[in-house]
Amino acid sequence: MAHPPVAHPPSAPPPIAHPIAGAAPRLFGDHFLAALDPDERGLIERLRALCRSSFGPQAAAVARQDVFAWETFRMLAHEGIVATAFPRDCGGTDARQALRIRIIEELGRVCSTSASIITGTDLSSRAIVAGASAELRQAIVPRLCTGEQQAAFALTEPGAGSDVRGLQTLMRRQGGAYIVNGRKKFITRASTADWFVVVGKIEDEPANFVAVLIHRDAPGLGISPEVGKLGWFGVPISSLRFENVQVSAGHRLGAEGEGFSLAQDALLRARIGHAAMALGRAIGAVEIAATYATDREVFGKALGEHQGVQWMLADMVTQIEASRALLALTADKYDRGDADTAIFASMAKLQATDLCMKVVTDALQLTGGRGYLQDFPLERFFRDAKLNQIGEGASEVHKTVIGRDLVRRARQAERNPCLREGSLADY
Ligand SMILES: Cc1cc2nc3c(=O)[nH]c(=O)nc-3n(C[C@H](O)[C@H](O)[C@H](O)COP(=O)(O)OP(=O)(O)OC[C@H]3O[C@@H](n4cnc5c(N)ncnc54)[C@H](O)[C@@H]3O)c2cc1C
Known part of the structure; x- marks a missing residue:
């Protein structure tokens, strides 16, 4: 006997219609x-x-x-x-x-x-x-x-990248202003930004981080020509130099001492964004590789009918869906304001960006010589994938953060009930 149709409760959102009526379903589920x-x-x-x-x-x-x-x-x-x-x-x-x-x-x-x-x-x-x-x-x-104006985020310095606490940009109090001296490196959109969020330290107070907002026309601010890079075209980078740049205290962001946490707050959102971008690219790469696998015939049958190819595609799609689920959980945690959001953002970014690099590499392999051509999108995907593993905290930095947090929590966590009382060193 057929089951009666299940009615949606009144509060449930309406079922999702396909965005374009009659369009083919997408390879990755909605x-x-x-x-x-x-x-x-x-x-x-x-x-x-x-x-x-x-x-x-x-x-x-x-x-x-x-x-x-x-x-x-x-x-x-x-x-x-x-x-x-x-x-x-x-x-x-x-x-x-x-x-x-x-x-x-x-x-x-x-x-x-x-x-x-x-x-x-x-x-x-x-x-x-x-x-x-x-x-x-x-x-x-x-x-x-x-979009009438743009801002750029200036945190990284020649001597402070992964280890941002080593910033050398110094701010000296002078009347109702700060005098800023220092250098910044790898600053995205520096050539087009109207405003720079600049993070530094109060002179002679190495733990006192301050963020200020500096206009691009400020006297003493030098912006280098754009610096060539491997990928991420369309968003150029430049270096900055500050030589006695005067900033009014009214252009300070937050209180003195809050510069580091304001930077971390911005980085948290950007890390979630990096993970989403990497997963989007990985999805695109699988779509392209899967289309090639159906169009291309080798050894008498479609490439995609060879088991080795199917296994590669299976690994990609399974890991991408797992990574999407971790990222969706992280986004929910951010929206709820959960205390462990930052650790989950590190895990989501680490997982998604490393996965993206692998998926794009494997997708390029599956498309053979065509994948290597500039005319084929995977060459661009391949070059772009690398930066997601470096920017907004390199993968190794996130592993360090996640591992340190785990070891700290292990000291207070419930012991596994399989264990005897006492130190495990006494087993
Ligand atoms: C295209 C591009 C755009 C950028 N845009 C901006 C921007 O807009 N604003 C901004 O402030 N910065 C920006 N950056 C800088 C970026 O955030 C840094 O490059 C990144 O944080 C890494 O710092 P670093 O390059 O100095 O690497 P380093 O600190 O020299 O680290 C090098 C490598 O060492 C490894 N490593 C580091 N620490 C550890 C550790 N504890 N354990 C094990 N291994 C480790 C990692 O593999 C890391 O990649 C941009 C960079 C690029 C390339």
């Missing part, structure tokens, strides 16, 4: 969209349409040379995607991380430039949103939200 409300799903549907019409087809041209992708940036701003990073009182839509990871994954699937513009917005603007005075916030954040 299961995570069920957690979004109808407005949020509508945004994803519009974004998918843009990926099909613009971001996907234009990605290769955007990534041909490393100049700022103005057209992509303006489109993301015009469509309200940039605004998802900003609070409502400044004109933004204050999107949950549960939605932001879906946005960034969609973009990362086709175009790392557009995805990195969105994660970079979190990185560069978060300290302004969280730490600027009400007056400064209202003067600047609405313009960042519309």
